[in-house]
């Protein structure tokens with residue numbers, strides 16, 4: 001068996017692994033990095049995505065720290081009109097290819113093993129072996145410093161997951177990836193579409209179907225839970241959106257400081273135009289930080305045939321079997337599987353664990369900012385206790401009740417970073433941070449913006465004071 005040595009072995013060449021590698025390369029000039037991934041190209045799950053996928057958030061603060069994504073343009077047409085561009089899936093994949101081929105590999109300090117599986121081996125020092133998926137050849141790896149697990153919170157996507165419901169003989173069930181090929185179906189075009197699932201992928205499919213000419217009457221939507229959605233206006237990185245982004249954060253803090261329960265919190269956020277729900281007569285219980293524009297929400301409201309009967313258990317040729325009953329299936333129905341959970345709940349663990357780093361969020365909901373900041377902390381701080389204190393794992397909410405804790409830990413981390421001069425400076429200069437630079441660039445004579453900032457600070461203090469009460473209320477909420 002061949003053998004190699006490296007300082008850091010990164011499992012996964014997805015967004016998290018590459019964002020970590022990019023910052024580590026800049027911050028630890030003597031480190032050698034080896035990246036292993038089962039996929040044949042960098043970009044992780046973006047390689048398996050449906051072709052009409054895009055980021056939920058502006059490209060401006062996604063990707064790796066050293067290389068901008070997109071051209072910071074605003075969309076002139078469509079449901080994102082007037083807002084900063086959202087990279088499409090192919091753009092994201094192409095971007096990560098560029099990161100690998102123009103930044104990481106030319107450094108001479110990075111080795112990349114695509115189409116390869118990593119297996120850790122127990123022992124006193126971190127290590128394991130790489131197995132080529134194509135040849136089966138194994139390479140033993142001695143890891144001088146750490147193994148970085150950049151796959152622990154990897155999302156599940158429709159084209160590679162296995163649905164949890166059964167599918168009867170002759171039922172047409174496809175992942176969203178197959179929709180763009182329907183033009184080839186000729187005489188066999190679907191008469192009805194059933195979107196199965198209630199997350200961002202399902203919403204993308206609804207918007208795509210309507211945008212491509214499907215009649216809203218021909219669409220049914222199996223929605224076990226309704227979801228709260230972030231208003232994309234609040235995530236715009238430009239100074240001209242100051243009222244929406246920083247002003248929006250002040251609104252969020254104000255709501256967090258006054259809410260008496262989690263439901264009350266979301267209603268306040270909705271009233272302050274921070275959050276949307278698609279169907280105003282429903283009370284959402286899901287919140288995964290999905291982000292949408294007002295235009296997309298308006299489109300989705302055209303779909304009125306929503307099935308709220310719990311999770312789908314089986315699709316039979318003539319009926320759907322749901323947790324709370326059955327629904328007939330019309331002849332010629334195409335089912336679209338949007339049930340993969342992009343945010344599989346996994347037990348949280350410390351990020352720094354001796355010879356291992358397990359990448360998780362240090363600020364929700366930003367995995368690439370989190371990975372880059374973790375690399376900075378790895379490079380500059382002395383031991384795991386200090387590093388874990390700066391990088392407390394932020395829980396990802398599965399439902400509305402998880403939101404206060406997710407915000408509270410993000411805020412606690414942010415506070416600690418702000419107390420450390422070097423880290424504060426790194427965050428401010430990081431393109432992945434989104435808003436820190438904006439705040440730093442406020443003109444001292446701009447009284448309107450200064451007033452927004454002052455309100456944000458005041459509300460943030462009050463919000464921290466109310467967090468224990470809100471988290472207590474969330475814990476008492478039936479699950």
Ligand SMILES: Cc1cc2nc3c(=O)[nH]c(=O)nc-3n(C[C@H](O)[C@H](O)[C@H](O)COP(=O)(O)OP(=O)(O)OC[C@H]3O[C@@H](n4cnc5c(N)ncnc54)[C@H](O)[C@@H]3O)c2cc1C
Pocket residue numbers: 011012013014015016017036037038039043044045046049053054055056057062116117118119150151153154155156157201342365366367368
């Ligand atoms: C449709 C969609 C849209 C999204 N939009 C946004 C957005 O706008 N903004 C945002 O911040 N986040 C967004 N996300 C969240 C998204 O999860 C992250 O942005 C990011 O792409 C996740 O990357 P990752 O590296 O953590 O995981 P992955 O992309 O899944 O990468 C992990 C990699 O590890 C590899 N791997 C795992 N185990 C092994 C092993 N043993 N050996 C070798 N290789 C292994 C896998 O092959 C995979 O390539 C979106 C997610 C989805 C699904």
